[in-house]
Amino acid sequence: MGLSDKDLLVLEEALLENPQLGDVIEGTGGARKMRIQLEGRGKSGGGRVIYLDVFEQENLYLLFAYPKNVQENLTPDQKKAIRKMIEAIRKE
Template sequence: MVIIESSIFTKLIKELMSDDEYKDFQEVLVNRPDTGDLIQGSGGLRKIRWKLERRGKSGGVRIIYYWVTADDQIRMLYAYPKGKQENLTKEQLAVLKKMIERWSDGQ
């Protein structure tokens, strides 16, 4: 399994998680790429809710990714703190869907 990160994801995840926390998350995701909930109307995007240790009740993160089963890839797209928002806006969802389409077209 290969994990590929968008540039915005890399920037955001460094702000939200320590290297050790992200490593733990990656191990879980590689072993169970279907862990995240499918986002309705997204074309296959998934959202996983990840609790962070010692960060309080609202200290978790939401991570949006796309699992490409044929290529055995997980494409990490976006991350945000739980306290910031619960779900993606329609605009955010549209942008992420376009990212997947461009990625699939090889751009």
């Protein structure tokens, strides 16, 4: 997706301030989706970030990011793959 250092910093600050900022995505085992505006891309050039907040471990995992103009929502196969990743993360 081409996140700039500034994009990553803004994302990191927002999630550190409020890890539950994004909406929970059904069928993923707890992943959240957050909309982000990408530097220099205008209003329609935003992206989506899929992440997991593991409160009890005090960890936050960036799982997937994509531009909004490529894909609006996750496919069932993507949700299934993310659910498997989350199951593995929670076993750590």
